[in-house]
Amino acid sequence: MTKAELTCPKCGHKQETNIPESGCLAYYKCDSCQKINAAPEGICCIICAYSDSMCPVSTKG
Template identity: 40%
Template sequence: MSDAAIQLFSTLTCPKCGHQSTETMPTNACQYFYDCRGCGAVLKPKPGDCCVYCSYGDIPCPPIQESGDKSCCG
């Protein structure tokens, strides 16, 4: 466990259109789907990532921040 505070906001960047949106991350579950507000693409985690925040966000999800374990949700 880290002494750093858990960050609850992450800026997602769509790989299709580049649109960026800052979102509040859930603390009790991983978010597997995200609808891009720019182009409407449905984002899913990249292989090996637990959620869209770990794949497309500038801050990983709270469980990863806390434990560093990429299998936190699976």
């Protein structure tokens, strides 16, 4: 399974998450500050928003 490194927009903490093979992750919880980070409006998921990777939906076009 592919992994992405998410960066928390609140505290800057970096954590790895598994990228699902299909579908999007709408939100995740920061391991450091416990903030629930949701994808901003107009961005499909937290993988695209907070990591340097793209989700499978985006990469498929």
